[in-house]
Amino acid sequence: MAGARVETLLARMRMRSHRGRTALRKSAVDYFRGDASDWLAFIGLLLTVPAIAFGTLMLPVWFSPAALVLPIVAGGLLLRPASLLALYAASAAALIVEALVLGPYTQGPARVTPGTVLVVAACGFFGLVIAQFRSRVGVPWRRGGTMLFDLRERIRVQSKLPALPRGWHREMALRPAGGQSFSGDFVVAARTNGGRTLEIVLTDVSGKGMEAGSRALLLSGAFGGLLGALPPHGFLPAANGYLLRQDWDEGFATSIHLVLDLETGDYELLSAGHLPALQLCAGTGRWQEKSGEGPLLGVYDGAEFTPARGNLRRGDVLMLFTDGLVETADREISEGIDRLTGEADRYVSAGWEGAAWHLIEKVAKDVNDDRALLLIRRSP
Numbered sequence: 001m002a003g004a005r006v007e008t009l010l011a012r013m014r015m016r017s018h019r020g021r022t023a024l025r026k027s028a029v030d031y032f033r034g035d036a037s038d039w040l041a042f043i044g045l046l047l048t049v050p051a052i053a054f055g056t057l058m059l060p061v062w063f064s065p066a067a068l069v070l071p072i073v074a075g076g077l078l079l080r081p082a083s084l085l086a087l088y089a090a091s092a093a094a095l096i097v098e099a100l101v102l103g104p105y106t107q108g109p110a111r112v113t114p115g116t117v118l119v120v121a122a123c124g125f126f127g128l129v130i131a132q133f134r135s136r137v138g139v140p141w142r143r144g145g146t147m148l149f150d151l152r153e154r155i156r157v158q159s160k161l162p163a164l165p166r167g168w169h170r171e172m173a174l175r176p177a178g179g180q181s182f183s184g185d186f187v188v189a190a191r192t193n194g195g196r197t198l199e200i201v202l203t204d205v206s207g208k209g210m211e212a213g214s215r216a217l218l219l220s221g222a223f224g225g226l227l228g229a230l231p232p233h234g235f236l237p238a239a240n241g242y243l244l245r246q247d248w249d250e251g252f253a254t255s256i257h258l259v260l261d262l263e264t265g266d267y268e269l270l271s272a273g274h275l276p277a278l279q280l281c282a283g284t285g286r287w288q289e290k291s292g293e294g295p296l297l298g299v300y301d302g303a304e305f306t307p308a309r310g311n312l313r314r315g316d317v318l319m320l321f322t323d324g325l326v327e328t329a330d331r332e333i334s335e336g337i338d339r340l341t342g343e344a345d346r347y348v349s350a351g352w353e354g355a356a357w358h359l360i361e362k363v364a365k366d367v368n369d370d371r372a373l374l375l376i377r378r379s380p
Contacts, residue, residue, distance in 0.1 A: 041078040045071040045087055053094040057101050065098050065112045069123040076127020084131050088124050095120065161374075162191050164198065165262055169377040173356035177324070177370050182213025185322045185372035188224040191262075198262055199227055201235070202374055203255040203297075204274065204322040212370070219243075219253065232259040236272050236294060236305045243298030252298040256291075256320055258376070265312040265378055270305045272297045275323055275333070278341060282315030282380065285348070287341045290318075315380040317352065319344065324369030325360065339363055352377050 048071045055063035068091045075087045098112050105111035161170050176183035184205040191198055201223055205212045219242075226238050235257055243251055256274040260267040269277055269292050276291030294305035312318055319340075326336025343362045347355045356373045364371050 039083075041075075042083045042087065045075050045078070046090055049087070049090045049094050053098055056098050060102060060111075065095065065102075065116045066119050068094060068120050072120065072123045072127055076123075076130045079131060081128065081131045084128060088128075091120065091124070161187070161189050161200070162198070165195075167379045168262060169352060169379060170375065171352070171354070171356045172374045173360050173372070175324075175360050175364075175371040176213075177368050182216070183370045183372070184212025184216050185324070185370040186216045186220045187372065187374060188220055188227050190224075190228045192228045196262055198258070198260040198376075199232065199235075200258045200260075200320070200374065200376075201227060201255055202258075202274070202320045202322065202372060203253055204324075204370070204372070205253045206250045215248065215251075218246075232257070232268065233270070233305075233307070236270050236297070237303065240272065240297045240303050241301065244301055246298075248298070252296045254323075255297055258318070258320065259307075260312070260318075260376065265316075266309070267312060267318070268292075268307040268309050270294065270307045272303075272305060275321065275326070278319040278321075278337070278344075279310060279312070280317040280319070280344070280348070282313065282317075285345075287344075289337075312376070312378045314378055316378050317344075318376045320374040320376075322370065322372045324367055324371040325364045325373055327369075328364075328367060336363070 049068065052063060052067050052070070056065050056067065071087065072091055075084050079087065095112055095117065102111050105113040161172055164170055172187060174183055174185060174187070176185075184207050185203070186205075187200065187202050189198070189200040203216075203219060203223065205216045205219060207215070219239075222242055223235075223239055226235055226242075230238055236255065239255065243253060253272075254274040255272040256277065257270040257272075258267060258277070259270070269290050271292040272294045273296035274291075276289040278287050279290050280287050290308050290310050292306055292308045295303045297303075321340070323333070326340055327333045328336070340359065340363050343359055344355070352375060356375050360371050360373055
């Protein structure tokens with residue numbers, strides 16, 4: 001009987017211990033994600049203030065009164081504005097106590113000087129501004145970096161080209177301006193018509209880098225939903241209407257839509273103010289410009305887009321790119337295209353594996369603009 005009671009007691013203790021560990025782990029995860037209360041950080045920082053004040057009073061040479069900026073700065077990153085004001089009140093009280101105990105700043109070093117008060121007050125002001133901004137945005141700093149990472153990965157996944165059947169090779173390279181993680185150039189692609197047709201849309205949003213990245217994220221999601229849901233000739237008109245409904249101050253974009261039959265090699269190119277595509281004819285070794293006709297996206301309603309047609313034979317290459325690859329302030333687009341095709345000729349005999357990335361490195365490595373290059377090749 002006693003043994004059964006002991007086993008029951010141990011089982012209850014194990015269950016409570018398990019629940020406690022689960023609750024602690026959940027609280028830690030929620031806190032990291034920014035979903036939990038900030039009371040734990042507030043208590044920790046609040047206890048830091050008297051600890052720093054005590055160290056300043058006991059060892060003023062090692063603990064400067066200005067050390068109170070440490071919990072203030074941390075509070076600006078971790079706490080909500082209401083909790084932050086309470087932390088500031090505790091820090092101000094600690095400064096007053098230090099000034100009274102240590103005496104006037106004119107009587108020796110390691111005193112509370114007017115400069116110390118100004119430094120602590122300035123840090124507190126900027127910390128409060130940061131906390132107010134985070135409160136308005138609704139994204140704690142712990143979650144903000146993760147959210148930006150998720151957004152970047154979402155654009156990257158949406159820009160991934162689908163696998164192609166045997167006899168076809170495709171690759172793509174995107175390079176944002178200034179080495180940033182977000183680009184105004186993006187690609188959406190899908191295989192439609194039972195996998196027989198490859199549709200690719202390369203878009204260049206107005207602006208560059210971070211300022212265009214948010215619009216590119218929104219448009220890539222919308223364009224990805226439209227692609228394949230509409231007939232090929234209906235995509236650009238629908239995309240144009242979508243941009244017009246956004247009513248952005250800088251809301252235009254250029255786009256080129258490739259519709260490729262993977263069995264015959266026949267293709268259509270529909271362009272919305274975009275640069276022409278380039279086709280390498282294996283038989284002649286020459287590059288030809290291929291471009292449809294149409295206005296920029298988001299300029300006016302009722303725009304019409306006239307396609308250009310062609311055929312990719314064995315060994316042919318089709319190259320789509322954005323203006324950041326061929327246009328600079330001191331170089332015309334035609335000169336940039338000549339340089340691009342000249343560098344691309346080097347891969348005719350060497351093979352096209354990794355060519356997209358290397359071409360951006362050779363042609364536009366240090367250009368302060370978003371760059372995108374896409375290659376479709378039909379094997380000999």
